[in-house]
Amino acid sequence: MEDVRCIFYGRQKVIQTSWTDANPSKRFLSCPNNGCNQFAWIDPLMCSRAMKIILGLLKKANKLEARLQTRNERERKLWICLVAL
Template sequence: MEDLRCICCGRQRVIQTSWTDANPDRRFFSCPTNGCNQFTWVDPSICSRAVQIIPRLLKKVNKLEARLQTRNRERKLYICLVASWCIILSMWFVM
């Protein structure tokens, strides 16, 4: 097993996942200290086809999540609008 200490500062390295377009879903050991750029790949590099496919899939997922958030926000605004009109109408009938 490889030594999990950073050679620069001696702190315990942590495992992280790269989500860059060049290395999507590839794990690596990195130092938790800011400014220390020591890292070592854990996983072997993936095939070129996966490098093309994974970033596109991630972009689609992000776009769908953004659309879902927009729809949830619109739904909340619609509920607030209906509730406000109900309150206004109930106040109008009371007078």
Template structure:
């Protein structure tokens, strides 16, 4: 792998999350796809097999959905704790 792109800059390492190349790392110029920019692009990882290409997008969607559910449940738990504490304070003040 080259340490310098065609325009003399250090290439940026990124990860592709497309359905065709999920999780596959690549190196490109920071100005890649800009008008008049450098067209340097190089894959770091080898291509993944067809079966992995089918499975990984579904797994990523599932993980994202579960992380969203977890975030909502954590928010609800904090809210319920705050309501419990407020109810204890109100009961203590008006006893």
């Protein structure tokens, strides 16, 4: 990829990935300066079916991660109780 620089700050843009509901897993170039809102999409638009599938998988993964965290907290509490005996 060619050297693409921000026109406002002169810094080289970085590739990031959007995980919003409107643009799941879509890559874009953006300025690394947090105050700069300049960006450009890299990936083409996805069909609506692909977006629904990706969003469904993301929601499922988030739900599983939350369940795992809850179980890990319970296990830690049980170990504390067991050691305290």
